[in-house]
Amino acid sequence: MAFDLTPTAAQHDLAKRAHEFAQDCIRPVAQHYDQAQEFPWPILEEAAERGFYSPLFYRDLIGDPTGLSLPMFMEELFWGCAGIGLAIVMPALALSAIGQAATPKQMLQWAPECFGTPGDLKLAALAISEPEGGSDVRNLRTRAVRDGDDWIIDGHKMWIGNGGIADVHVVNAVVDEELGHRGQALFVVPGGTPGLELVRKLDKLGCRASHTAELKFDHVRVPADNLLGGLDKLEHALAKRRAAARDGGRSGSVTLGTFEQTRPMVAAQALGIARAALEYMTTYANRREAFGAPIIDNQGVSFPIADLATQIDAARLLTWRASWMAANGVPFERGEGSMAKLAASEVAVRATERAIQTMGGWGYITDHPVEKWYRDAKLYTIFEGTSEIQRIVISHALGAVDGRPPLHVDLDPSGGPLNKMFGRGTEVRGRAAASALNMRDHVPGPILKAALKILRPPR
Numbered sequence: 001m002a003f004d005l006t007p008t009a010a011q012h013d014l015a016k017r018a019h020e021f022a023q024d025c026i027r028p029v030a031q032h033y034d035q036a037q038e039f040p041w042p043i044l045e046e047a048a049e050r051g052f053y054s055p056l057f058y059r060d061l062i063g064d065p066t067g068l069s070l071p072m073f074m075e076e077l078f079w080g081c082a083g084i085g086l087a088i089v090m091p092a093l094a095l096s097a098i099g100q101a102a103t104p105k106q107m108l109q110w111a112p113e114c115f116g117t118p119g120d121l122k123l124a125a126l127a128i129s130e131p132e133g134g135s136d137v138r139n140l141r142t143r144a145v146r147d148g149d150d151w152i153i154d155g156h157k158m159w160i161g162n163g164g165i166a167d168v169h170v171v172n173a174v175v176d177e178e179l180g181h182r183g184q185a186l187f188v189v190p191g192g193t194p195g196l197e198l199v200r201k202l203d204k205l206g207c208r209a210s211h212t213a214e215l216k217f218d219h220v221r222v223p224a225d226n227l228l229g230g231l232d233k234l235e236h237a238l239a240k241r242r243a244a245a246r247d248g249g250r251s252g253s254v255t256l257g258t259f260e261q262t263r264p265m266v267a268a269q270a271l272g273i274a275r276a277a278l279e280y281m282t283t284y285a286n287r288r289e290a291f292g293a294p295i296i297d298n299q300g301v302s303f304p305i306a307d308l309a310t311q312i313d314a315a316r317l318l319t320w321r322a323s324w325m326a327a328n329g330v331p332f333e334r335g336e337g338s339m340a341k342l343a344a345s346e347v348a349v350r351a352t353e354r355a356i357q358t359m360g361g362w363g364y365i366t367d368h369p370v371e372k373w374y375r376d377a378k379l380y381t382i383f384e385g386t387s388e389i390q391r392i393v394i395s396h397a398l399g400a401v402d403g404r405p406p407l408h409v410d411l412d413p414s415g416g417p418l419n420k421m422f423g424r425g426t427e428v429r430g431r432a433a434a435s436a437l438n439m440r441d442h443v444p445g446p447i448l449k450a451a452l453k454i455l456r457p458p459r
């Protein structure tokens, strides 16, 4: 499907409903949950009632070939509050990992367990990071070893959203010592499994309504069925990676693939925070007077706002493009997923910082939400790959495609042979236009106009 910025009627309606939910249900309680650092159960219930908290909802969004539904929804939700937004969407991150690795039977078993149903909600967590290894997956120390038909998991995970309170924990662990980080597999560890310990809930700078925890896995036993993808697929993948390692080549990992896919989704979340800050500071700068005039009359105030509006739109275009690429199976060969995440997260930090500056002393205190948005935004340059890691991914990708043209030149063209011969800007049309101009003094205007109308270019 071609990249198109026009939302469908359903997307328009989705964004409107998500915005109403954010405005009516999330914003009024955002400060409370932030200050109390309390998990927003009633808001999750409301999200579920409105159809925003279910595996089928995300299946629909992820399956949208335009790619726009998911980022449009995320932006509106996170415009409300990033902490509450994270609490609502955390199961979708786990679901994405399950979707990439699981067998269809496992997907059917675990996807409903990630969300539950209204009145009986469930939670899911994606547990990858460890105290010694967030960016550097080579430092991951969690191990899983086979014991008869079971797997035993030992390890330590850090900064895990919904960790320890989730019904489903999707956990990565090394299963092949020689392959190290290339020899990983994903497991489902249900909440309450003996040996799974919630060490502590972490006290955070921002996004405080979401639950983030340190976890320990002490001899956690799970059945063979909880290995996502199953044993045959794992052994096949490990054999491939061993062969690649012998040949000195590289091969992907399920874990990294998950992050690559979810980056546009996380970028859209950051855009929600950035847009909230942009709107708030613009309104304030129009109303606040200093030296007898609205402060926005000063270019020192208005130019940074203009720059931010430009950068937010640019980041949104990158995000929608990456989301469209993911939906259409166009690989991020130039690091397009990381470009979106990098641009959106960094503009969110700049926009929220600028909102505080624009509001002066009022921006620095909790009477207004901008100090909270500033704290929330900072997370986005850290999790799902820090900004530095995004730059590494992009620069490596650029190295790999060195000498190749930009994406739009590389993509398969749409329109077919008729378009190639007679489409806009073709040689044939150029010659026809030149002849028409030459004839304009000899042929009556209305006839020339009618002829040009008939000779419409094929799409």
Ligand SMILES: Cc1cc2nc3c(=O)[nH]c(=O)nc-3n(C[C@H](O)[C@H](O)[C@H](O)COP(=O)(O)OP(=O)(O)OC[C@H]3O[C@@H](n4cnc5c(N)ncnc54)[C@H](O)[C@@H]3O)c2cc1C
Binding pocket: 126, 127, 128, 129, 130, 131, 132, 133, 134, 135, 136, 158, 159, 160, 161, 162, 204, 207, 212, 379, 382, 383, 384, 385, 386, 387, 388, 389, 392
């Ligand atoms: C609130 C919160 C929620 C989170 N949620 C989850 C979750 O649900 N699940 C999960 O698995 N993880 C989660 N994380 C973990 C997060 O993904 C990691 O914190 C992140 O990947 C960074 O890893 P690190 O903290 O170990 O930093 P490090 O990897 O130690 O990096 C420290 C600094 O060094 C820089 N750096 C490292 N290597 C390089 C390099 N080669 N070149 C240049 N700079 C470099 C980094 O960019 C960073 O600035 C969460 C984190 C937070 C704070």
